[in-house]
Amino acid sequence: MAGNLDEKTVKEVLKKIIENNNNIPYKAKLEIKAIIELEHNSEKLLQECLLYMLSYKG
Numbered sequence: 001m002a003g004n005l006d007e008k009t010v011k012e013v014l015k016k017i018i019e020n021n022n023n024i025p026y027k028a029k030l031e032i033k034a035i036i037e038l039e040h041n042s043e044k045l046l047q048e049c050l051l052y053m054l055s056y057k058g
Contacts, residue, residue, distance in 0.1 A: 005042045014049060028056055 014036050018029050032049055039045040 007040060007042050007045070010042045010045060011036050014045070025058060028053075028058075 018032050035048050
């Protein structure tokens with residue numbers, strides 16, 4: 001499913017989720033935004049963001 005998603009759309013949605021969530025620490029927001037900017041494959045982008053969130057220690 002994720003392979004069919006447009007990269008730009010995925011990035012926009014992820015950025016909106018990150019910005020609108022007050023429970024995500026500022027440092028984590030910056031790091032996730034960096035992941036979003038660097039990755040160009042939608043499926044890999046979603047995987048990288050999920051892995052980051054699961055491993056985030058604060």
